Amino acid sequence: MxxxxxxxxxxxxxxxxxxxxxxxxxxxxxxxxxxxxxxxxxxxxxxxxxxxxxxxxxxxxxxxxxxxxxxxxxxxxxxxxxxxxxRLADLAGWFYDYPSHKIKLIGVTGTNGKTSTTQYIAQMLELMGQGCGVLGTLGNGRVNALQATENTTMDSLALNGWLAQFVAEGLAFAVLEVSSHAIALGRIAGLRFECVALTQVTRDHLDFHHDLADYHATKKRLFEAFPAKYKIINLEDAVGQQIFKEQPGLVIGYSQKNQSAALFVSDICLTEQGISGRLHSNETVIDFKTSLLGRFNIENLLCASLCLVCLGFSLHRVAQATASLKPIIGRMERVDTVKFGVNVLVDYAHTPDALEQVLLSVQAHQPIGKVWLVFGCGGNRDAGKRPLMAQVASSLADQIILTNDNPRFEEPQQIIEDICQGVDLEQSSQWQVELDRKKAIESALMQAQTGDWVLVVGKGHENYQDIKGVKTPFSDQQVIKAWQQN
Missing domain, CATH: 3.40.1390.10 (MurE/MurF, N-terminal domain)
Structure with a gap:
């Protein structure tokens, strides 16, 4: 005060x-x-x-x-x-007595994986007896008691206010999702990071950024303009590789394949029950196992684990914590159904790359039946990705039901037509169209057979549909659970 x-x-x-x-x-x-x-x-x-x-x-x-x-x-x-x-950022830091100087702040950026990685970091810290605050897409607060937020990264006043609250509560750590908007608009200006990390950078937010190069350059600024004790990057990501080359000796890499990385993985096994493998750091090799699904989650786990190793936790303790990680709501989230033998997943994938990664991950878990995909695209957002997502879906899913997402102020039928530019529906028996999202999900569930996987993507954790400026309550998970009770 x-x-x-x-x-x-x-x-x-x-x-x-x-x-x-x-x-x-x-x-x-x-x-x-x-x-x-x-x-x-x-x-x-x-x-x-x-x-x-x-x-x-x-x-x-x-x-x-x-x-x-x-x-x-x-x-x-x-x-x-x-x-x-x-002057807003200076005012925020001064008013709240520069809370980022009093807590170990971890910032995670990227197109895909920010939310999962930050949540895994917070979960593992709590499992290791360390208090950690979370600030991001799923909400703000302790990982099991999040308060809803409108933006991935808040404005500088709200951000410093939350950090000050974490300091007052005696928390030693805070982990922050850093969006490209937050970097470009100065929302994180003046913050002091202990550690910054990169997941992966693909195509997104071209409705805000001038072009893909501008988007990539904005992400890189977290590693160029903000001093941090540790800079952790994905050696399998093109932007991560650029940062690695431009800041030799100042960044630390993780990789699924590159054995020169500070942390890499081997002997990966994906089953219907989860993921197992071996973590390698310097001369240390530790087995790990998790119930999380999705090959892309290996990268998220590597990123989270390397952050914690840099912060002083042993790889052994980190590997132990991975065994107790819980899936993130709306991120390869398994939704239990009474329909025997059908796996039902909800995911937030809303870019071509994210959709590809999710579908490849499902295939890696060795489905014995068909993969059913229910998806749409959001309105008033980058329209160029719509046909690209259709092409990904067509190549990797067996059956696809095209539906509404958050149309916002666009006409749903126009969004569907944009998506269909990537495929020829008349020539493909893969595709069905059902604009009513509830009916689309139920249709996939009714048609799926034993051994099939049903994947509902695009909205993930969201509990609403945004139509003409009105947010109507809607949850993919609740639709699935209600269907199984009928």
């Missing part, structure tokens, strides 16, 4: 008598999150200015508003800082 007078002095605002004696308990950009005694920070947005919501902030007990422009008719004090947006 800081006094309002201290905030005014820090920002160089002309002193105000009304600020005398007032203490600010928190800062937020979201007027809905205001608590009594907090300051509402109002900035220009893509469509509206945050200052339009001053009444909501006032009703919830805001002391005043920090704004990048004057707010006419506002009934609580407004303190104007023209360059407030550029």
């Amino acid at each position: 800081k006094t309002l007078a201290e905030i005014i002095n820090f920002l160089g605002i002309e002193s105000c008598a009304a600020a005398a004696g007032l203490v600010a308990k928190g800062l937020t950009l979201d007027s809905r999150q205001i608590q009594p005694g907090w300051i509402f920070v109002a900035l220009s947005g893509d469509a509206r200015h945050g200052g339009e919501f001053w009444q909501q902030a006032m009703s919830l007990g805001a002391l005043g508003v920090l704004s990048d422009k004057p707010l006419n008719d506002c009934e609580i004090p407004v303190y104007v800082v023209a360059d407030l947006k550029q």
Whole structure:
């Protein structure tokens, strides 16, 4: 907490008598999150200015508003800082007493694997008796008590506020999913990382970035612009290889195949029950076993394990912890059904590469029957990936039911038509179209036979469908569970 007078002095605002004696308990950009005694920070947005919501902030007990422009008719004090947006990260760190300096912060970036890797790191730390906070797509808090979040990586005020809470709780570690948006928009500016790590970088967010090169360059900035004691990269990823070459001796690699890596794996065995193999680090070789599914999860486990080894935990302790890892919701998540002999999985795969990795992983677990795939594509996002996902699906799945995802403000039929540019539905008996996602999932479950695998992808952990700006409750997992009870 800081006094309002201290905030005014820090920002160089002309002193105000009304600020005398007032203490600010928190800062937020979201007027809905205001608590009594907090300051509402109002900035220009893509469509509206945050200052339009001053009444909501006032009703919830805001002391005043920090704004990048004057707010006419506002009934609580407004303190104007023209360059407030550029100074937000400095303000956040200072207000919360630089919490990233007081906790061992691990940042994980990549297109695929961020969520799983951060969750595995947190789970293993907790299994080894270490308190760890998590900040990312599935929510914020301790790994078994996450609070929902709207963005993969929060704004700098919320981020520093959570880190300060973790410090106050006495946690030694925090692990953060770092999105490309967060890097580009300065949300992580000023943070001090103990360790940064890369999973894999493919195609995504081209609706935000100029092109693929810009997206890749943004990911690399986590390893170039942020000092970290340990920089961990995937030696099988093209961007990881670039970082390795550009920062010789400063980065540490992991790999499934490259035996010169600091951590690599051998003797991999994938079965219907999970994954087993041997971990190699320097001269140490340790057997491991996990109930997790998916060959791509081997990379996630390697990334998480190398982070922990760098942080001082023995490979033996890390390998022991992998045996107790729980699947991440919506990430190759097995959903139990009463239909004998059919494996049902839910996954978040929403890019061509992620879909390919998931389908290849299912095949690696040696299905004896068909692989059924239920998928669609999100609206108002990179449309170029839609036909690419169709091509992947056509080549790796036996039967495909095309359906709705989160159409947002696009017409679902147009999204389907975009996807179908990658295949000729009339020439293929693989494909069915059912826009109603619930009916599509149920159709796959009804048609699947003993030995088949049903894979429902695209929404993963999400518990809603976003249609015309309205988020209606919807869960792939709940649809599957309800079907089996009928």
